[in-house]
Amino acid sequence: MLPTGREHFPNSALAKSALRSGSLGDADTPMREALKPTAEPGWVLSHEGYNILSESTLESRFAFSNGFLGMRAARSLSRGPTWVAWLGYSRWASWPRCYVAGLFDVPNTEPPVSALVPVADWSRVRILLDGQPVLGWKGELLRGTRKLDMHRGLLLSTWTHRTPAGITVTASELRLLSLADRSTGLQLVRILVDRDGVDVKLEASFAMAGLGMEPMRLERDIGAWRTESTAKCVAMTGAASLRVGDNPLAPNQPFPLQWTWCWQSVAGQVAEFDRLVAVARADTPECDPTSRAAARALDRNRALGWRAVLAAHEEAWNKRWLAGDIIIEGDDDAQQAARFAVYHLTSAANPEDDRVSIGARALTGDAYLGHVFWDTEIYLLPFYTAVWPEAARALLMYRFHTLPGARAKAKHFGFKGALFAWESTDTGTETTPERVVAQDGSVVDILTGRMEHHISADVAYAVWQYWNATRDDDFFLRAGAEILLDTARFWASRAVAEADGRRHIRHVIGPDEYHDDVDDNAFTNVMARWNIRRALEAMDLLRARWPEHAATLQDKLGLTEDEFADWRDAVARIVVGLDPATGLYEQFTGFHALEFIDLAGYTDRTVPIDVVIGRQATRRSQVVKQADVIALIALLPEEFPGAMAETNFRHYEARCAHGSSLSAGMHARVAARLGHPEIALSYRRETAATNLDRDPNSAGGVRIAGLGSLWQAVVLGFAGLDLMGDTLSIDPKIPPQWKSLSFHVRWRCRSVAIRIADGTVDATLLEGDEMDMRIAAATRKLIAGATLQVSIEAGPR
Known part of the structure; x- marks a missing residue:
């Protein structure tokens, strides 16, 4: 059976530190324990080393968010400054970005188009050894690892760097944006220098603060800015502390939102740095209330301390994983991809704010300028409706507004x-x-x-x-x-x-x-x-x-x-456009009069088909960019009775060039429903690869709709979950190589655990009144606390 209690998921880092291994230094401190990743398999994505060609893509994939704040996984330490410049012949080694949902303005572009405004990068840390900054491109990077701990919803980094002067410094970092208090961010850093007597200086700042906005308030621990054309306010505040060995050091604060510490190193001695930040946004031009809201958020989290902030964040993620996790036995790649999808889908939503929605790249990159498309309703809403209705309602209220x-x-x-x-x-x-x-x-x-x-x-x-x-x-x-x-x-x-x-x-x-x-x-x-x-x-x-x-x-x-x-x-x-004789829908009037192009001859292409044969030739052909009629099969299967779904799927699959990241996942969902597991798995793998592999086009942010379609392929496709009928319904057709598939679903104020394995379905009503549920051809009653087991072929037993 699918586990129904917290025993399935490890609790906070402090309570379950035994599950993790590896960190910095010898001292057994709370910070050291916090920096250890989840040890249970399937929860952590790792990246070793540094490569300028894949860095921006990695920053998107490993991004972290809570639906209000988002941050790319750019290195906080050992990177040089970033500024905007007209450099057509070079590229930024990193693209650090912090976003606030709903903070839009119209930049000085042609055409003038509203765009999501990046705010100050609050995680910047600069280390100087004997007066020389530690920079990634100076000296030698001996070891560098970044880990996306999906279970805990945070980013972990460890790097060891040898400077041109021969000094070796090692640092480990944790960063998160709290799911328990969405205004809050936390950063922990442990630093070790390999020799005595080095003059160490650590600078912590809010980099590029207020770029492109009017500064309304800049004080020691707080800043407030207003967008120029939309007159929205954002306030950011922070507090930082540093302990070297057993001794806390007092910082200097030469500028607003900047802290500096200086000390002499002792070989092997660990310095521990922690920083809490708080952010508030308002859609009005008055910034004082926004500043007060940010200050209150910081005060309450400083009173808790970083350990409690971390524990609350982990507990909030634990609850979301209890509701939204997908467990696939027998296919490690599918398991990882499903969790990656659920991680980003969970990160993207904020049920507390019904004035914002989820853009095409969520809060993970600049592509599409933060704009919201049809992707949200068709590719994302099914996930939220099924496992997080409060988030689904907020997203739909955004459309109402x-x-x-x-x-x-x-x-x-x-x-x-x-x-x-x-x-x-x-x-x-x-x-x-x-x-x-x-x-x-x-x-x-x-x-x-x-x-x-x-x-x-x-x-x-x-x-x-x-x-x-x-x-x-x-x-x-x-x-x-x-x-x-x-x-x-x-x-x-x-x-x-x-x-x-x-x-x-x-x-x-x-x-x-x-x-x-x-x-x-x-x-x-x-x-x-x-x-x-x-x-x-x-x-x-x-x-x-x-x-x-x-x-x-x-x-x-x-x-x-x-x-x-x-x-x-x-x-x-x-x-x-339905032809009753063939059962085919014509995609649009005159589509079948266009030239048929056999796409099998273009399987080795590395660019979209319209680039290969030209836009006009594509327009004159039957080549389809993405699921169109096939998307209709997924959304309205009742419009395709009998063999019509199979007929239309085969017809249009042969004509689809998949020029959109939305396409393969929809094909996977439909192929799974039609009982073609290998075709569905192939499309599922293609969908996963666009985000999990090092596709350079992911530098602008994860394709959140593609991740939504990945969830749909598994839950609405292979499991056959149906949310549109009068009763909750599933009709499983899982691949033979999958030993089991398990997930939870919410249905009309109820929570149901479902496990599909060995030709049977186990359904357990975890919460709410008894209900009817349709499993394949059988409709049976679910009673709270009892597990109903149904043989998919032979009915209940």
């Missing part, structure tokens, strides 16, 4: 209802640039913001899935129903009746962005029809259960019975 921007966008294009921004930041205003200047100087039109409209149906899909899985009626009444109704209104106005008696949605872009400005994209139209159906169902539900609320909402939106009739007409007459 951006409804004014969505309504304004729909109106701008001459439509009714709500058309969500293709690229969204903090306000919901469309932030996709209309055109950009290419490297050759030509002007390129960007059509996604104008034509990739399926985003509204994607948001509606996530709303319905969340409400169906949680029965969160408060959310449904406050926000969910309104989103469903206003997106349906958009689609009814978007689907125009024409002379052929059908309603068409023309001039769109589907998920396959190789083909833009197309008519009647199947994914868009089928999702639009589904969206309208769910909105009509939502109104019926409101009228039946909450008639006063139904009347109020209908009056607020100005909905009439004639409009509802028009919605029903749209459902009946929207073109979906």
Whole structure:
């Protein structure tokens, strides 16, 4: 059985130090124990040495976050300064970044586009030996290791460096952003010098503090800045201490947010440094309250001390792993990839703030400028809905708060209802640039913001899935129903009746962005029809259960019975591109008249197919960028009865070039459901490789949606978990080489542990009232505390 208590996960570092090994120095101190990684297999990713070609990618992969703050895994020690410069012929050896969710401003770029603002790198530590700084490119790096301890949610580093003067210094470091108190960061460093009499100076600072923002307050222990165009405030404060041997040293503070200590080394003597930081953000121009909030956060954590801060953080991660871990026996690579996905998905969310969402690279890099796409609702929300509903609700409330921007966008294009921004930041205003200047100087039109409209149906899909899985009626009444109704209104106005008696949605872009400005994209139209159906169902539900609320909402939106009739007409007459004779959906009107290109002849390419054959040739072909109709199979399997799913999967799989990191995971999910484990495993491995391997394109941050699709491939694909039905349902088809698959799921205020092994499913209701659950073809009752065992082939036993 899947373990149901804390015995499955080690507790805090201090309580379970026996599980870890290896650290710096001989003294058995609390800090030394804290610096030991989790020893249980499968929880730690390690990287040895230093390579400029892979450093930025590593900084993304090993990044750590708590949904409010994020930090890349750049070295804190032994690196030189970083500043922005126009250097087309060189690259930064490191790209240190600290982010605050929701802190957007419009930089001096063309076109002017809102972007996530990096804040001060609070972890910078500079060591000088006899007046000379220790720098990675000076002297010799004898040993360097970084470890991402996924179980504890933190970064560990150890390095040994010999300076040009022959002095050897060794340091170990721990860094975290607290999951127990999201305003808080912690850094621990232990330092040892190999000889006596060296003049040691340690400088701890907030590097590049306030870059690109107006300084509003700069004092000894606190700084506050305001963004120039959006007038948001961020405040940062810190406290640091140093102990050399048994003696605490008092720091000098020559500048705000900088501490320095000086001492003479004794060979083998350990210096222990600790730093607590606190950060606060406000969406108002007044910075004094923000400064006070940061100061209060620092005060309460200083009162606790770093040991308690670490223990609380580890306990918070322990709880999240109890809810979200995936256990795969028999496939170590799949186990590691699944945990890596859950680690970053957990790191990215903040259920305490429903005014922010998760960008395409989360809080791990600058790519896509922190913008939010459809990725969040389609690729990330299923994870949160299934294991962390509080986070899912916050993400959906973000979309509710951006409804004014969505309504304004729909109106701008001459439509009714709500058309969500293709690229969204903090306000919901469309932030996709209309055109950009290419490297050759030509002007390129960007059509996604104008034509990739399926985003509204994607948001509606996530709303319905969340409400169906949680029965969160408060959310449904406050926000969910309104989103469903206003997106349906958009689609009814978007689907125009024409002379052929059908309603068409023309001039769109589907998920396959190789083909833009197309008519009647199947994914868009089928999702639009589904969206309208769910909105009509939502109104019926409101009228039946909450008639006063139904009347109020209908009056607020100005909905009439004639409009509802028009919605029903749209459902009946929207073109979906289905050929009844073959069971194939045509991806868009005219797709099958395009040239077929056999992609088998391009398997050795190292760049996207549109680079190989050219953009125009790609557009004239049936080559698909990513899962489009295949994504529709995953989201709405009821639209593919009988053999239709297999027919469409085989047809479009042969045409997909996987030019997006979103594609392979969706293919894995569908292949698993269709009973093709080897194909699904191949796509799963491809999805894992884009983040876990040293892909240089990961330098801009982890592809969080790809990690979401990795979770989906395992839980919604191989396990067959279904969150869209009237009962919780699983229909397992796990690969034969997997000995078992175990996970937890939340369902309508209940928690269920599931283990699939040896042709049976064990389901245990851990929390909540008894419930029905469908396992393959059998529907049975789950009773709290009892384990139901069902043979997948032969029924319950």
